[in-house]
Amino acid sequence: GNSVTQMEGPVTLSEEAFLTINCTYTATGYPSLFWYVQYPGEGLQLLLKATKADDKGSNKGFEATYRKETTSFHLEKGSVQVSDSAVYFCALSEKDTGGFKTIFGAGTRLFVKA
């Protein structure tokens, strides 16, 4: 079955450091890929997405490229800020009977120190 694997956290970085959170997936078809973010005390929200191979999703300085050849969707940011401290979830969504079923990775907690 489909699955999503992301790097374990927590990840602790200093402000302005480069961030990479790895995500790989297995899927039987051609899923859409997502990163969701959960800031402290808030609900989950979509950060970025990519719907087909070689697409790059981007938002708030974060980027991720859909790599079909390596089945990966790694999240990157060139210079993190304290406000980026949150839990990041990688997810895939693939067409199921009549709709799209979404599964999530385990989440990676990011701490950014001033």
Next chain:
Amino acid sequence: GAGVSQSPSNKVTEKGKDVELRCDPISGHTALYWYRQSLGQGLEFLIYFQGNSAPDKSGLPSDRFSAERTGGSVSTLTIQRTQQEDSAVYLCASSWSGGLGAGELFFGEGSRLTVL
């Protein structure tokens, strides 16, 4: 409403009692999901409704858990004979089934359940 609405936002109950959690999805969304998030943990899939299809119940942890979705809209997650390990935040999400936004989930704020 404008977003996914869940109630109650907080529920404290005694071990052995039954609880019901409600989710009101975004109007027009045909897919509805329930997830569970324990303290500091990831998202555990519980159940998925898609239109009129039979729900995917593969994530329900035991037969004490059940869910229904009436009229293709509001959903209720019921936990019978609650146990302390059921304490968690229960998240509901809904999504479109087609078009550019297909697969993107919109989450409610969650219902925090504490079983004493």
